[in-house]
Amino acid sequence: MRSTKMNNAERYNRFENSSKAAGILIATLLLTQVLFTSHAFAASESTEPQSATTSTSEVTQRDGKYYLYQNGKSLNATGYDDLEIEQHDNFPDLAEARLGSQYGLLNAKTGKVVLPFVYQSVETGTLDTIGLIQVRKDDRISFVQSDGRPAKSPSYDAIGEFDESGQVLAERDGKLFMLTFSNGQLRGEDAAPRYLPSIVLPPGLRERATNPNGPLNGTYVASPYPNLKTAWDAWRKGQLLEPAQPAVVVKGDIAYVSLGILVGPQLPAMPNTLRACQSEHGLMLRDTSQARGCASTAKPLFRFQRQADGSLRCTNCDSGMPDKWLRLPAATQSLVGIGIGIARPVNDTGALVRAVIPGAPAQLAGVKPGDRITSIDGQSTAEMSLEQITALIRGQPATTVKLGIERETKQLELSVERKAIVVEAD
Numbered sequence: 202m203r204s205t206k207m208n209n210a211e212r213y214n215r216f217e218n219s220s221k222a223a224g225i226l227i228a229t230l231l232l233t234q235v236l237f238t239s240h241a242f243a244a245s246e247s248t249e250p251q252s253a254t255t256s257t258s259e260v261t262q263r264d265g266k267y268y269l270y271q272n273g274k275s276l277n278a279t280g281y282d283d284l285e286i287e288q289h290d291n292f293p294d295l296a297e298a299r300l301g302s303q304y305g306l307l308n309a310k311t312g313k314v315v316l317p318f319v320y321q322s323v324e325t326g327t328l329d330t331i332g333l334i335q336v337r338k339d340d341r342i343s344f345v346q347s348d349g350r351p352a353k354s355p356s357y358d359a360i361g362e363f364d365e366s367g368q369v370l371a372e373r374d375g376k377l378f379m380l381t382f383s384n385g386q387l388r389g390e391d392a393a394p395r396y397l398p399s400i401v402l403p404p405g406l407r408e409r410a411t412n413p414n415g416p417l418n419g420t421y422v423a424s425p426y427p428n429l430k431t432a433w434d435a436w437r438k439g440q441l442l443e444p445a446q447p448a449v450v451v452k453g454d455i456a457y458v459s460l461g462i463l464v465g466p467q468l469p470a471m472p473n474t475l476r477a478c479q480s481e482h483g484l485m486l487r488d489t490s491q492a493r494g495c496a497s498t499a500k501p502l503f504r505f506q507r508q509a510d511g512s513l514r515c516t517n518c519d520s521g522m523p524d525k526w527l528r529l530p531a532a533t534q535s536l537v538g539i540g541i542g543i544a545r546p547v548n549d550t551g552a553l554v555r556a557v558i559p560g561a562p563a564q565l566a567g568v569k570p571g572d573r574i575t576s577i578d579g580q581s582t583a584e585m586s587l588e589q590i591t592a593l594i595r596g597q598p599a600t601t602v603k604l605g606i607e608r609e610t611k612q613l614e615l616s617v618e619r620k621a622i623v624v625e626a627d
Contacts, residue, residue: 258294258309260284269296269312276312287325291332292347295325306334306349315349330363332385342371346385354387359437361444370397370433370444377433381544389544389555392587396529397429398422398448399459400473408474410453411493417479418453421513421526422446423463440464449513449526451477454494456486463521475502483507538595539563539602539617543574545587551575551607552582552590558622566617569608576605595619 258271266280283299286309294309304323306316316323316336324335333344333352342360344352360380361370367382370393377393398420426432426446436444443462450457456477475486478495485501505513505526513526540561543552552574557564574582577593585593594602596619606613 258286258296258312260286260296267298269307269309271310271312277307289325289328292328295347297323297325315347316345327363330365331367331382333382335360344387352385352387355390361433361436370429372433377430389546389553390587391544392591393429395428395430396420396422397432397445398450398529399443399445399462400448400450400457407457408455408489410455413453415451415453415477415479416481417451417484417507417513419451420529421449421451422529423448423523424512424525424527425523427527447523451479451484453477453479456484458486460519460522463523481507484513537598537619538622539566539568539619540622541568541594543587543590543594545590550583552585552587561622562618562620566615567613568604568606568615568617571608573607574604575607575612578603579605 258269258276261268261270263280266282267284268280269276269284269286279300281298281300283297284307285297287295287297289295295315296307296309298305298307298318300318302321303318304320305314305318306323306325307313308315316334319338321337321340323337327333327335327344328347331344333346336343336345341356341358343356344354346352355373357371357373357378359372363369363382369380369382371378371380379391379393380387381389381391423446426435426441429444429446432441432446433444435441441447441462442464443459445459445462447462448457448459454477456475458473458475474489476489476491476493476497478485478487478497478501480495484505484507485495486503486505487497487499487501491497491499501517503518504516506516508514508525511528513528515522515524515526518524540558541554541563542556542558544555545551546553554563554568554570554572554574557568557570574590574594576582577590580593582590594604596602598619598621600619601616602619604615604617606615
């Protein structure tokens, strides 16, 4: 177990001074805030008995094997090649164990097998985030409950890091999805956005710009990763520490940054919010101890030169960072639609309205969160995929789409005019 989780520990150490979260972005009709977090794991080995922090059980090594002991008595006759007790506030103490190349799970209090030894990996750290255990078998990732029963969710080829709200980016059969878990259940599987800049600070904690205007305002992503699929592939190859684009969001005299997610030379510790001095010619970023805007004369931490194509080139960046940063075109943050966020609930039909953008056409027409879209222009959504539903709702501006709505016990039909929906990245 130590070997399977060491990468997470090393990864987390790179962010020990950061509260990790992702920025806000609109994808198709959906405005999604995604928070990616890692669960650090540190392990130790000893030839002497080891006890968990508060558990009455302990792990003892004997003749090169590991055993669970309680009050001096062995709880298991089988010796394991690796054994770690994991404690969780709302779940029983569990012991992650390995036999050869197979992993399983024991009840740390009794030594009974909770999960059989048939898995390539077992991750109990996800219990604290989503109330489920993540397991890998036959190169597919799925989830089980704390008692070992399978969870009602599909399996996936790869899954990123869970955020604190239970959301995660995942891949299945070559397609990317944004999954939402809550209280031990998969609540929704949404189509992933095309762009997903990772800003390492929740929007509510960001410093606001005093003067929000400027010629370089916008979202910039590192040029090797122009879309989420490319960034995801780079993450799977070990080129990124997060399955999202390294990003710089510039707004007036403030810039939000997430440059430390690149793999490579150790990057300097960076604040997530920097003072920005921008002009037609370029951008300078300084520490927040400096004066706002361009009043400071201190040497900037980063200097970007504006290029003819609207991109930024860092002229004094660390060697671990890309030189060129592409400005996301307005089209990536402005899409024709009605301004709703939808999900396809697992084992359900139709589309559930999860969010309605204030002031958008959907809100003006009376669409509310919690509504279920049962038809679009007379076509039933019962057998449609989320992508098909999204495609039908979107269309040309100034055209109308008719939605069949189920709201509690009522059946409604609402006509909504399509318009360009613009949402700021930060």
